[in-house]
Amino acid sequence: MKGHMGKILRLDLTNLNTKEINTSEYEEFVGGHGLGSAIFFDAVKDKTISAFHPDNVITMMTSPLCGTLAPATGRIELNGISPQPYPTEWYSRSNFGGRFSAMLKYAGYDGIVIEGKADKPTWINIVNEDVEFKDAESLWGLDAWETQEEIWTDVSGNSTSVDEREWYQTERGRDEGRTTQKPAVATIGAAGENKTRSGAIIHDAGNGAGNAAFGSVWGSKNLKAISVLGTKSVEVANPSALLKSREWAEDNYNNQESDPKPNWGSGVGAFGGVPGAEGFGNIAEEQVRPQGCVSCHRCTRKRTESGHGNESGCVDFLFYDVHDEQKHGGPTKETAKAGDLSQRYGINVYFLEEGINYLKHLHERGILGEGKEIEASLPWDELGNASFAKELIYKVSNKEGIGEDLAMGLPRAAKKWGRLEQDLNSGLLGLQYWGYPQHYDARTEVEWGYGSILGERDINEHDFNWVVYWQVSLAKLFGRNPPVKAEKLAKIIKDKTIPYNAVPNYSNEGIYSKNMAKLVAWHRHYTRFWKQSLQYCDWAYADFLNPYGPETRGITPEGETRFFNAVTGKDISFKEGMEIGRKIWNLDRSIWALQGRHRDQEEFAGYTYDVASWGPEISPHANYEVPYYMPVKEDGEWKYKNVASRSLDKEKFNEWKTKFYELEGWNTETGRPKRETLENLGLGKVADELEQKNKIE
Amino acid sequence: MLEKDKKKEKDFNLSKPSEEQAKKILSEVGYGDKIAGVRMHAMAGNTKEPLGSLREVDNFLKAKAPGKLIKGQTSSVNYIDPNALSSWIKEVLGDSELAKKIEKNIDKEDDYRKQAKTIRKLIEKRIKQSRELISEN
Amino acid sequence: MVNRRDFLKGIAGGAGAAVAGFALGSLTDTIEKAEGRSFEEIKTMVETPPSEAYLLVDREKCAGCRSCMLACSLAHEGKENLSLSRIQVFEDPLAGFPDDLVQEQCRQCQYPECVAACPTGALSVDEVNGNVRLVDEEKCIGCQRCIEACDQINNPARAAWNHEDEYSLKCDLCIDTPHWEENGGPDGKQACVEICPVNAIKTTDQIPVQIGQKGYKVNLRGKNWEKLGFPSE
Incomplete structure (x- = not known):
């Protein structure tokens, strides 16, 4: 597929050697999270190992869009077993932005697979096809910024100041290509080196993959940093369509x-x-x-x-x-x-x-x-x-x-x-x-909580959040009208959540409805493909409502498909992308099943059911609710309503889970994917492994 | 001064507290008596902050003055429930007059930005009054 | 050809009495530390007709997203590669504003060393297209003298080597963009200008001050920029 560089780099830290995977072997998973999950599934035979086990694998995957003009696609997705979740160290994800993702592609790779454990501190220097395992004794103990400065100087052979700007890599000869860019370095600091359960991977000044503690997994593998510098081209199927789409997006939606x-x-x-x-x-x-x-x-x-x-x-x-x-x-x-x-x-x-x-x-x-x-x-x-x-x-x-x-x-x-x-x-x-940590509240804004508990971490996906909560609640607090009426918002969301066409009904009944199961399923599938696999940034997508858009409508789903098709030369519909998302979501779900996931574990912390509003009860004067206005449909009417001071009904939530599992084609007793579901998605091999491990009914 | 403004000014009048009252008004209360502030943020969600004195309440409301948000440059609001605040001022700080003034004034405002502004004006006035009284004696 | 008076106008930048008045006093101040050539050096050089347009950038407005570079590479080469962009953005993410970033674009020099250095006429002044200095890829033999010549006066060279298709590349103000359906050139659009999300690049038909950076690095920030909380001065 155009947009792919064609190769994925495997770094074996135990033996300090490299191998390559042809990206085409995994092309059906396209990029990012999808590639990561598929490769992880094949590479880690025993999924029940702990995060710090040397056999744990961390994947870092770009997408066909990274390094191109497709707007807000500068991120890279990381997958692997995470030391952060409790009580089980689930297979998890995280990502970070900046330049690393683009630069990795310019070096010729769609991704990196980090395997094994080095016997002493090591960093990796990648300049196009030259990959070198380097001694990191002198970097170990340096902070993330110091480490990058050391590596920039080492690789560029030059000062890091922009005042001494130059074309680098001139010694490699003119046909290798030159660059004015600093190498993109991802590194860990002390929190990762010392294997806390909160170690982040840091790149440039402020890009970090934090919320899976993969930096600590790097630390456990004695991996201090990866530096990439590249001068290769990303092939684009339809350059003029990409340029035109970008102009269209900026003119109409920004x-x-x-x-x-x-x-x-x-x-x-x-x-x-x-x-x-x-x-x-x-x-x-x-x-x-x-x-x-x-x-x-x-x-x-x-x-x-x-x-x-x-x-x-x-x-x-x-x-x-x-x-x-x-x-x-x-x-x-x-x-x-x-x-x-x-x-x-x-x-x-x-x-x-x-x-x-x-x-x-x-x-x-x-x-x-x-x-x-x-x-x-x-x-x-x-x-x-x-x-x-x-x-x-x-x-x-x-x-x-x-x-x-x-x-x-x-x-x-x-x-x-x-x-x-x-x-x-x-x-x-x-x-x-x-x-x-509670990010958005499962009691009020259920799609956030439900998505998190059905997954493996705080989802940290703001797709619905802006439009169903923040914009509405702020307007209400300040005595203004929300951007659009609740009925219009519901219609826009219904139109755009292809193919489930769910409505954002956050009423006391709505949060336990089949419609909410569809909305959450749409969210899980959408983010797994369009965002986490293609690396469309959470601060730009999904775009339901847009103050600059035609009739205040956002760029979703037209934008996502348009940029993707221009770069790859494919002609997929939004719905087809959603189906790839469903496949990746089911693959993840299968990995969690292999790690021991059962529906009974999918329960929120006690306060979610027992304490109304945002607690805790610090003092009698702390026990009030912050306004939480959301769209609801009550008695056939759409309106915005303050749903604060609501706790979840455990029984109803469990009935809702059953509805959700049914919708997904999962066993309602265990919450695990059924063979039929997996086979229909082309994941028969995954079903076989589940069966072998007695995780399929 | 216009009649309207005079009336408005009156709404913010606070009688001079006694020294004992002033000390209580400026005091730091214990953990179990604190009021909560909620820092609302578009991306980070809502977090709670226990506040133990009028000064802390004022700081909290001042730090993320809701007016800033309109410029589109920051997406945080520091929120304190006005009713919870007035009852805290009455019950914990023992300042019924300030509590009453807050209640009366916020009733007239229909949005939180204006309410927060009114509350701050009253609180700051009370803090100043109490501080002056204590430093005089 | 340009006469002596036009030449002075050129190194001073723009037209009009106010700018001309500024020219010499200010020039002597900047010669020492200026990028590019000194007044004395320029005097000895071959004159060519001035380009009818120039790219200007604002170092304090640029957001470092590289969209201009991606647009340049895509419009001209049909693929994405920062090394194939005619405009380059340099960053030190750890430094403080505004020393953390600088953009470098081709200056369409009034006295183009690249043109002078080219032995085949591949790099020439395109008199049909507003005197833009551009490369005829067919004629380029890959000697890279244009790059070396530019490197002597600019830090770094604005002409660069297309290592994949093997020819020199330099900014043509988008006269020849086979992968972009817009009319480029001095009277048309430029991909980097169009794509920049913060309007930190623009074109002018006024000849910028040729000595030093000031003529090309300008303030493109206005009232609306200030309203967003960014410095406009």
Whole structure:
């Protein structure tokens, strides 16, 4: 398929040798997650091994779109067994943006498969077809930014400053190709080196794959970094169609600087938006620029005058800004500096966000501290300054003091302290699904929670989130009308969720309906293919409502197919893409079944059923609900309604699960895929392995 | 001053507290008596922050002033339920007058941005008043 | 041919008394550290008719997404390759704004060393198409003298080597874009300008100041940019 480079690189760290896979062998899985799951399935014979077992395999897969002008396709997908989920270390996923994905393709590869374990610290240098295993003794212990600077200089033989810009690789001869680009380096910091359960993989200043702790798996394999530099071309089937589609998308679905339109009260939105909307930067009154991954049309991140907070966004600074604000009366550079530390140490910021809140509760309750039930020495007076973040991050990353427990991750630490069950039941510890911090609430915005518990992690997919919750709730809070009426939103979503055509009914009945099963199935299949396999970015797709779009309609599903077909020369419909997504989702589901997944495990943390609203009950005055307006259909009428203060009914949720399994063609007793379902998807081989392991009925 | 403005000004009038009241108004309350603030964020979801003093409440509301959001440059709102706040001020800080003023004023506003602005104006006034009183004596 | 007066106009940039007045005083200041050639060097060179359009970039506006490079490579070569782009974006992700990024585009020099260095006439001034300096791929013999010549005055060279199809490539302002259905050239559209999502590239028909960077690296930020919270000064 055009867009593919044709080869996938296998790195055997145990024997320090490389092999190649022809991408065409796995072409039906197209790219990213699909390729990763298919290769993982074949490469890891025993799926029940632990994340840190040398036989665990981490795949890093691009897509046919990466490195092309298809908008917002600058990410790379990572798969493997993750040390983060609780209680089982599920096969999981994560991804990161920047330049790495594009550069890997320019080096000639569609992906990398990391296998085995090196006997000493190692980094990999890839320059086109030259792949070298290098000694990383001198890099081990350096932080993620220092490591990259060392490697940039090593590979380019040049200063890293843009003032000394040059064409590199001239010594390789002119026919090899030259580049002005720095090598793209993915690396780990101390949190990964020391095998905490929160180690991220970091690239450039602020790209990270954090929420699966694959950085720690790298650490367990003695893999410090992978550097790629390439000068090859990505073949595009229909270049003029790609250029035309890109212009069409920018003209019709994105903000125009010359004619800015109201942004619906939010810097976010899906495909269309203003540059720099989401990065840290001018909240601390600094001069900044917007910054984007390769091919981005939105460029939502920032770089700052001081360099603090460069490229960081979202939770990279939100894990600390509240504490900074409380300390200083407003956001300061301390938040950005804390964000920098998370990048340098390569530590998952979702862990830090929930971790700091939880530790603070325990500290204020007199449970955690010096000489307390949970012994911990942390500089609480410094909370809000970067120095507190540094102390905590350092301790966790190096497993010192309280960090030794915290390095196991929050659920395992709380379990050791004998607090897990009670704190999950009260909601004091907000880990809603598989030990992951509650991101969006399963009680109100069910598609987020359901998707997470049916999967293996916090889904972190905002497809519905913007339009069903955020834009609506914000408008309501501020006394404005939501962008469109509930009925119109429902119609748009119904039109665009091909082929299930689900409606966003979040009423008390709607959340347990067959329609909601269709909506969640659409979401699982859509993200597995269009986003996680093609690497369409979560900050741009799916695009249901768009302030700039024709009649406020978003680019989905037309955009996704148009760019894909232009690059690959295929002529697939959106529905056909959804079917590939369903196949990949079933493959993942089979891997989890082999790891021991059963429907009985698919239950939320206790507070989800027992505590209304967002808990916990800190004090009587903390027990109120934040407005959560969502579309509902009641008595035949669509409207937006505040659904806060709702808890899930466990019995009804389990009835809903049965509906979902039926829809997916899974056994309703066990939640495992049926042979027939797998065979119809061309996954007969997978069914055989399930049968062999007694995981099929 | 216009009649309308005079009336408006009156809505924000707060009588001088006693020294004892002022101390309580400025105090930091214990864990079990805290009020919660909710940091709402478009991408990160909602997180809760226990707040133990009027100063912390003011900081919290000030930090993510909802007005900023309209520019499309930030997507966070710091939210405190106005009714929960007034009952906390009354029951925990013992300041019924401030609580009543907040209740009265927020009733007139139909959106949270305006409510938060009104609340801050009253709280800041009370903090200033109480601080002056304590430093005088 | 360009006369002496036009030449001075060219190195000063644009037209009009205000700019001309700025020219010499400011030039002597910049000669020492300037990229490109000195005033003295330029005086000895062969004059060619000035290009009728120039690409300008804004280093403080660029968002580093490389979309311009992808568009350039795609429109001209029909494939995606940063090494085949005529415009290049350099980044140091760890540095502070604005020193973290710089774009380098072909300057369509008024006194083009690349043209002078080409032994076959492959690199020439296209008088039919607005005097754009461009490569005739058929005539290019791959001696790379154009690249070396450009490298002497520009950091780095704006002419580059297409290592896959073996010819020199340089910016033609999109006169010859077989893979893009738009009319390019000085009077037409340029793929990088059209695709840039933040409007950090534009063309001008005014000859930019030839010495140093200032003529080509300009401020393309306006009121609407400032409204988004970015610096416009």
